[in-house]
Amino acid sequence: MSDTHQHSIRFVRETMLPQAEPPVAERGIVKWMRQNLFSNITNTVLTLLAILAIYNLAVGTLPWLLNGIWDAPSIRVCREILDGKTGGCFAVLTDRWNQLLFGFKYPAGEYWRPSVAFVLLFVAAAPVMFFKYLPRQLLIFTAIYPFVAYWLIWGGPILSPIVALLGFGAGYLVWNRLVASSFAAGFFGAIVAAAVTWFVGGMIVDAIAPENPMLSAVPSRDMGGFMLNMILGVVCVSLSIPFGIALALGRQSSMPIIKWICVIFIEFVRGVPLITLLFVANVVLAYFLPPGATFDLIIRVIIMITAFASAYIAEVIRGGLAALPRGQYEAADSLGLDYPQAMRLIILPQALKISIPGIVNVAVGLFKDTTLVSVISMFDLVGMIRGPILASTDWNGVYWELFGFAALLFFVVCYGISQYSQWLERELATDHR
Structure with a gap:
């Protein structure tokens, strides 16, 4: 065999x-x-400037934190x-932590009650x-939690939250029975059933309530921190989402009266500062009550x-409804679904998924x-x-430590809400998989 032939043999590695x-x-x-x-050059310059800014901030802040008292x-x-x-005077936090978290009037021996409600x-x-x-099945506890939390925080006879729960239960039963025939009949029937249950139950509670309840009653004016x-x-965000959905659907309703009521309400509320509504809750609402009637201030503030x-969530959800293609509505009609079924099964789940960033933005704000x-x-x-702590002679002049602590608490809550919303968006992003 020639040398040329030998070199032409290919080798395959095993x-x-x-x-x-x-x-x-x-x-x-x-x-990374x-x-x-x-x-690139631009990112390099911005990175170096950012490092310089962080360094100057750390040089000025770390001694204040590390040398804190x-x-x-x-x-x-x-x-x-x-x-x-x-150095910072963080001793104000260890000295007044209870007032910062629970207010200065809530009974010190009852701090466990709002703490348990927070964990639950x-x-x-x-x-x-x-x-x-x-x-x-765990949604059963979710449904009764508001009444448990109310009893834990406010105290008083345990029959009061039970009657409140029975009123909602009666309203739901009437709604479930009448809504198939008429949405309006189910809505007003539920309101009447709940009101009657609360009225009768309130008289029963007043008649048989024990003088020494299991948990001592704490007035709303003692809530703080x-x-x-x-x-x-928690209460206002939980209530504003269903009300916002109802307003968004009402604004798109084909019935002129309902549509214009929702439009006027949304535009009026969005055009008024929140602080004005709070002053209305504090002062003006009392004039609309019967003589001698009282309306808890916290309830008035929650309403406003x-x-x-x-109103803001309604506009966010209306944007989500407008973003859906017309074919989704036509698909619901082709399946023979009525309006409540189409909204519950097809339209609202998609619109709410689109509206998650806007809803979270409103909730954080x-x-x-x-x-x-x-x-x-x-x-x-x-x-x-601003009031009792800085007004005291012991801590008058401590600002950064107190407001920094307040900012930290709000940041933790708002950041947690933001991270959950991003996780939820990823979980519901089925159309991109």
């Missing part, structure tokens, strides 16, 4: 070569920095301990927030904040706006800081 490491610039932190921080009876003692050094809030919200992963912000935020948020109640003499977290 084993793989060992895998070679990628270049240093194409792996690990070096690759090259792609995200120094990909956590154990002192007053700001004067804090300054004596610091002796001219830079996550248990009640879990079946709604993670509906794909938890059994639907971050607890008040949480109460207003809920109305304010409902609403939760932060609960601090406005301090202008009507309600001692929420900001009201406690």
